[in-house]
Every structure is written in C-alpha cells, then in structure tokens.
Amino acid sequence: MDVAFYTNQLIPALNRGLGMSLMLIIPSATGGLFFGIIIGTLRSIGHPLVRKLTNSYAILFRGTPLVVQLFVLYFGLPNLGIYLSPYAAAVIGFMLCSSAYHSEYIRGGLLSIKKGQLLAAQALGFSTVKTMVYIVIPQAIRKALPGCGNEIIYLIKYSSLAYIITCIELTGEGKIIATKYFRFTEVFLVIGLYYLILVTLTTFGLKKLEKKLYIPGFGHHH
Amino acid sequence: MEPIPILQVEQVSKNLGGKKILKSVSLNLNKGDLKVLIGPSGGGKSTLLQCINYLIPPDSGHIVLEGQTVSTHNKQQLFEFRQQVGMIFQDFNLFDHLNALDNVTIALRKVKKMNKTDAKQLAMIELEKVGVGDKANLYPAQLSGGQKQRVSIARALAMDPKVMLLDEPTSALDPELIGEVLAVIRNLSQGGMTMLMATHQIGFIKSLADEIVFMQEGEIIERGRPNELLSPDSGTRTADFCSKLNDLNGEVV
Numbered sequence: 001m002d003v004a005f006y007t008n009q010l011i012p013a014l015n016r017g018l019g020m021s022l023m024l025i026i027p028s029a030t031g032g033l034f035f036g037i038i039i040g041t042l043r044s045i046g047h048p049l050v051r052k053l054t055n056s057y058a059i060l061f062r063g064t065p066l067v068v069q070l071f072v073l074y075f076g077l078p079n080l081g082i083y084l085s086p087y088a089a090a091v092i093g094f095m096l097c098s099s100a101y102h103s104e105y106i107r108g109g110l111l112s113i114k115k116g117q118l119l120a121a122q123a124l125g126f127s128t129v130k131t132m133v134y135i136v137i138p139q140a141i142r143k144a145l146p147g148c149g150n151e152i153i154y155l156i157k158y159s160s161l162a163y164i165i166t167c168i169e170l171t172g173e174g175k176i177i178a179t180k181y182f183r184f185t186e187v188f189l190v191i192g193l194y195y196l197i198l199v200t201l202t203t204f205g206l207k208k209l210e211k212k213l214y215i216p217g218f219g220h221h222h
Numbered sequence: 223m224e225p226i227p228i229l230q231v232e233q234v235s236k237n238l239g240g241k242k243i244l245k246s247v248s249l250n251l252n253k254g255d256l257k258v259l260i261g262p263s264g265g266g267k268s269t270l271l272q273c274i275n276y277l278i279p280p281d282s283g284h285i286v287l288e289g290q291t292v293s294t295h296n297k298q299q300l301f302e303f304r305q306q307v308g309m310i311f312q313d314f315n316l317f318d319h320l321n322a323l324d325n326v327t328i329a330l331r332k333v334k335k336m337n338k339t340d341a342k343q344l345a346m347i348e349l350e351k352v353g354v355g356d357k358a359n360l361y362p363a364q365l366s367g368g369q370k371q372r373v374s375i376a377r378a379l380a381m382d383p384k385v386m387l388l389d390e391p392t393s394a395l396d397p398e399l400i401g402e403v404l405a406v407i408r409n410l411s412q413g414g415m416t417m418l419m420a421t422h423q424i425g426f427i428k429s430l431a432d433e434i435v436f437m438q439e440g441e442i443i444e445r446g447r448p449n450e451l452l453s454p455d456s457g458t459r460t461a462d463f464c465s466k467l468n469d470l471n472g473e474v475v
Contacts, residue, residue, distance in 0.1 A: 119277055120315035120374070124329040124381060125305035127297065134332050139319045215319050217363025 010177055010187060014194060017173030021198075024087070024159045024169055028094035029152050035095065036102020036148070037141070041132065043103055044110040054103070061100035066158055069093050074165040086167035090159075098155050105147030109140035142218045149206040156198050170194055226289055227252050228416050229307075229385045234273050234283030236266075236440075243269045245440040246283065251385060251418055256411045258427050259420040260460065261437040267420040270437070271387045274418070275307045276300060287384065305333060308378030308386040312393050314370040316362040322349060322373045323358040326380050334381070348376035352406045368399030372406055379410075386410070388419035424464050428452060436460045 042054045061069065074089040084092065113136055121131040141148075163172025171191055178187035227250035236244040244266050251257060259267040272278040274285055276294060285292045292303050316325050326345035330336040336344070349355045352372040354365075362370055371391055378386060391407065392400040404426050411417060411430055421427065427434060428448050436444040436451070436459060444451060444460050451460040 114315075114318075116311060116313050116315035117317055119272075120309070120311060120317070120377075121329075122277055123275055123304055123307070123309035124377070125301045125333045126329065127301055130332055134328060135317055135319075139317075142319065215363075216361040217318055 005181070005183075009181070010174075010190060013173040013177050014170060014190065017168065017170035018194060018198075020087075020162075020167070020169040020173075021156075021159055024090055024094065024162055024167070025156055025198075028091050028098060028159065029155055031091075031095040032098025032155065033102055033148060033152070035099035036151075037106050037137065039099055040103035040106025040110065040140075040144075041137065044107050045132070058100045058103055061097050062104070066093065066097050066161055067164060069097060070161060070165050086162070086165050089165055090162035090167045094155060094159060094162075097158075098151060101151045101154075102144075102148050105144040105151065106140055108147070109143035110136060112143055113139050139218075142213055142215065145206075145210055145213065149203075149210070152206070153199055153202060156202060157195060160195075225252050227286075228255075228288055229274070229418070230284075230286035231270070231274060232284040232286060234270065234280045234285070236269055236273055236278060236280050238269070238278075243440050244273065244280070247437075247440070247442055248283075249418075249435060249442065249445075251416050253416055254414045255432050256417045256419065256430055257433045257435055258431040259418065259435050259437055260422060260427070260463065261443075262463070265437040266440040267437050268389050269440075271309070271389045271418065271420060274387055275304050275309060277309075301333070305329075305381050306384045308381060308383035310371070310374055310378060310386065310388040310391045312390040314362075314367070314374045314394070316365075316370055316374055316377075318362050321359050321361050322354060322365065322369075322376075325362070325373055326377045329377070330380055344380055345376070348380045349373065351379070351409075352376045353402070366399060367395045368402045371395065371403045375403075375406055375410075384416065386415055386417045386419075388417060388421070390420050390422070392421065392423060422467055424452075424467060434460055436463070 039054050039057065042050050043058065046054060070089060070093045073084060073093050074086060077084060117135055118131055121135045126135070159169065160171035162169050163175065168176070174187050174191040178184045229251040231247060231249050233246045233248050234244055235242070235246050247266070247270055249257070259270065261267060269278060273280045276285070276292070279294060287303060287306060293299050317328065320328060323342065323345050326348055327338075327341040330341035330344060331338065346355060346358065349358055352375050354369050354372050354376065357365060357369055357373070362373075365373065388407065392403050395403060400423070404423060407417070407419070408426070408430060431448050433445055434448055434451050435442055438459070444458055450456065451458050452464055454461055454465065
C-alpha cells in the first residue's frame with residue numbers, strides 16, 4: 001500500500017475538508033432545527049395566512065432538489081444584486097432545506113398533543129404563548145426528536161453538495177485529490193468512511209440526547 | 223341580608239353548531255357552597271362549566287366573580303380571572319412531560335411568577351394534602367387514574383382559587399379508585415371550598431351537596447336540596463333520573 005499517498009496527500013486534504021464540513025453542518029443543523037421549530041409551529045397553529053405562507057415554503061423546499069436550491073442561491077441571486085460567498089450560500093441553502101423537513105416532524109409532534117392539556121393550561125391562566133412555550137413545544141420536541149435526528153443525519157450527507165457551488169468541504173477536497181492522482185475508488189471509499197464515522201458519532205449523540213430527554217410515556221424507550 | 227355570592231352565572235347562553243347547548247342559564251354560588259350539576263349527558267353541564275371560565279366563550283350572559291363582572295376584552299384580566307377559578311377535568315389533563323411536582327409548580331412559576339423554591343414548597347404541601355406527596359417525582363404515565371386526578375386537584379388548589387369547577391372528576395376512573403378522589407373533594411368541601419361539580423355519585427351528593435341543579439337540554443329544570451329532590455316520593459325529574467342511575471349501579475335509594 002502506498003502509505004505516503006495517504007499520510008502526505010489524502011488524509012491532510014480530507015481532514016481540512018472535514019473541518020469545512022463541520023463548519024457547514026453545525027450551523028446548518030442548529031439553525032435548521034431552530035427555524036424548523038418556528039415554521040412547524042406556525043404551520044400548525046399560525047394565522048391562516050401565515051399557515052399558507054409557511055406551508056408553501058415547506059412545499060417549495062421539500063419539493064425541489066437541494067442542488068437546484070443551492071444553484072439559485074449562488075448563481076441566481078447575483079442577478080438580483082445579492083452576492084453570497086460559497087460558504088454562506090451553502091449554509092443558507094442547507095438551513096432552508098433542513099428546516100422545511102424539521103417543520104414537518106415538529107408539526108406531527110404538535111398535532112399529537114392531547115387537546116385537554118391545552119384546556120388545562122388555559123384554565124390555569126396560561127396565555128397562548130406561554131401554553132406553547134411551556135406545555136406544547138417541550139412535548140412536541142420530544143415526539144419529533146427521532147424524526148429530527150434522522151434529518152440531521154441526512155444533512156451530514158447532503159452537506160457534500162456544497163462543493164458543487166465551490167465550497168470545498170470533505171467531498172470536494174477528496175474529489176480534487178482523486179482527479180489529480182486518478183485514484184477514485186480508494187479516495188471515495190475513504191470519504192465514505194469519514195461520513196460513516198461522522199454519522200455514527202451523531203447517532204450516538206442523538207441517542208444520548210433522547211435518553212436525557214426521556215420521560216415515561218414518551219417515545220419508545222423502556 | 224343575603225350574602226353576596228362568590229360566583230354568579232347570569233343568563234349564559236351558548237350555541238354550538240347551530241344547536242342551543244345552553245339556554246339562558248343562571249345560578250349563584252355562595253362561599254363554601256357545594257352545588258352539583260346532574261342530568262343526562264348532552265344536557266349542557268360540561269359546556270356550562272367551561273363557559274364559566276371562558277374556555278368556551280358564552281354567546282351572551284355574564285360571569286360575575288366576587289361582584290366583578292368578568293371582562294373578556296382584556297386578555298390579561300381574563301388570564302387573572304382564570305387563576306382564581308380552579309378546574310378539574312374528567313380526563314385529568316395533566317401535562318404529560320412534567321412529573322407530579324412540576325405539574326403543580328409550572329403555573330405557580332410561569333403564571334404567578336413565584337420563585338422556584340416557594341413554588342416547590344407550596345406544591346409539596348398541596349400534593350401531601352391530597353395524599354400523593356410520595357408520588358411527586360413520578361410522571362403522569364406512571365400514576366393511576368385516581369392519583370392523576372388527585373395531582374390535578376393539587377395543581378388547581380396551589381393557585382389558591384376562590385371557586386372550583388369539577389367536570390365529572392370520577393367518571394373516567396375505575397370503580398375502586400373513585401373513593402380516594404371523592405374523599406379529597408369531601409375534605410375540600412368540609413374545609414370551606416366553594417365548588418360547582420358535575421357528578422353522578424349519588425351517595426356523595428346526598429351527604430354533601432348543598433344544592434342539586436338538574437340540567438337537561440341546556441336548561442336548569444329543577445334545583446333544590448338533595449333531601450327534597452331525591453326522596454323517591456317527591457316525583458321530581460331528579461329523583462326519577464337518580465333512581466335509574468341507581469338501578470344501573472345496583473344501589474338502593
């Protein structure tokens with residue numbers, strides 16, 4: 001085996017790419033979840049007009065390929081005088097796409113909450129906003145967590161699309177090396193291994209979080 | 223002179239889906255009263271209770287608490303009014319994500335803005351009072367129906383309500399659990415709590431109710447003391463209804 005190729009070329013490049021991937025994934029995942037919660041809430045209980053708008057948003061971003069969304073952000077917006085760096089375009093694109101999916105899981109979680117609890121909260125003097133914040137959303141998040149976790153795992157993998165708009169992350173760095181040395185199979189196998197490790201660690205973290213948030217009567221743990 | 227009632231329900235009407243659920247219902251509760259709503263299901267008992275604290279806004283009529291007409295225009299006032307009216311539901315409606323203790327503290331902290339330590343202390347007192355102090359750290363899914371209902375009573379009591387509205391608090395319970403909940407309500411009544419309660423527990427009504435209010439098709443048809451309305455030869459609609467209930471339950475009037 002050509003150890004020098006790995007230690008001198010491939011691994012340093014992939015590690016650099018991994019750093020960029022993490023810089024893409026972490027804000028996209030947290031921002032996507034944050035906006036997903038807001039959008040999912042608005043889609044469930046917002047004013048009818050707000051509901052229509054947020055539903056349209058979800059249809060648009062769940063209904064079009066992420067690559068198209070990234071192209072529009074990076075190559076399309078300059079036509080309107082808006083110039084985004086490749087990194088900014090990628091993070092914004094991932095966030096928008098991810099929050100559309102998160103909103104669907106959150107919406108499901110919200111709709112599954114028994115209406116009687118809302119009456120009980122109202123009867124105790126909770127305002128609508130307080131009922132949402134203290135009673136409904138904490139339960140919706142727990143019910144949505146497995147789905148949202150799944151979405152974050154998808155995000156880790158679709159973050160590889162960033163290199164298409166010239167934000168060179170893990171896959172991008174690997175592809176450059178692969179092309180340069182014409183060693184596609186082994187390079188992409190190693191890239192795959194990187195993603196597998198990332199996803200495994202994330203899955204482990206999500207399991208921990210689920211356990212931490214676990215409440216008897218919620219979810220499927222025992 | 224008649225005492226000023228704590229709670230006055232004045233000509234409350236409600237239509238839902240084109241059907242008249244409440245037809246100008248009026249009743250008063252004086253301090254320490256335990257009044258009982260009975261009657262066939264669909265007669266408007268639940269709707270009346272939920273109209274009193276505006277969970278269902280009445281179409282017309284007023285609710286007056288301690289001489290003050292409740293205004294629905296100001297949301298803040300409505301929220302403050304609701305804090306003074308405890309409500310107990312048939313299905314308990316505990317918050318599933320909170321343990322028994324936090325079910326009680328959450329409104330104290332987030333609505334009444336009490337600090338954490340005080341809220342916890344008060345909540346423990348109320349949980350002890352209804353006999354579930356040892357269940358403080360358990361979640362609703364880990365409690366029996368009777369325990370859940372007692373936690374929900376503690377949750378309402380902690381808000382220090384002036385009136386309690388109880389909507390068939392034992393109807394969703396297994397027969398062997400009804401007694402523990404009724405015992406709590408009996409203690410409350412004997413402690414001077416003012417209560418309006420929909421229930422079909424005839425034995426309980428006979429021994430404790432100050433007045434029976436019989437509702438049918440959105441109207442109060444009969445009202446009076448239990449011994450007047452329930453005696454078998456009174457010929458009242460209430461006595462007839464209750465004897466049918468007793469036949470079902472195998473009790474002897």
